[in-house]
Amino acid sequence: xxxxxxxxxxxxxxxxxxxxxxxxxxxxYRLCSVNEPRGSKELASIGGRGVPTLKIGDQVxxxxxxxxxxxxxxx
Numbered sequence: 001x002x003x004x005x006x007x008x009x010x011x012x013x014x015x016x017x018x019x020x021x022x023x024x025x026x027x028x029y030r031l032c033s034v035n036e037p038r039g040s041k042e043l044a045s046i047g048g049r050g051v052p053t054l055k056i057g058d059q060v061x062x063x064x065x066x067x068x069x070x071x072x073x074x075x
Contacts, residue, residue: 002057002073004029007043015052018064027073029054 006022006029008015022029032039034051043053046060054061056072 001028003055004073005032005055006030007032007034007039007048007051007053007055009034009051012051014064018052018054018069021064021066021069 004022004027006015006018008019008031010033019031032042034040034043043049043051046053046055048060048062050062052064054064054069054072056069059072061068061072
């Protein structure tokens with residue numbers, strides 16, 4: 001399985017949706033808050049500007065959609 005990192009921030013309903021989906025599917029992931037300087041820097045290093053952003057293996061998914069996640073995660 002591919003490594004998954006979920007970049008989020010506080011009070012983001014779309015981030016909560018992504019977290020809930022990953023938990024429901026029992027996908028192991030690392031949560032990275034962009035409210036922390038380290039998280040913000042890490043997101044910028046992969047070219048991300050908004051949240052939620054997911055890093056799935058070597059690919060980056062900006063925003064969250066089940067179809068987009070499944071395609072990157074399963075391929």
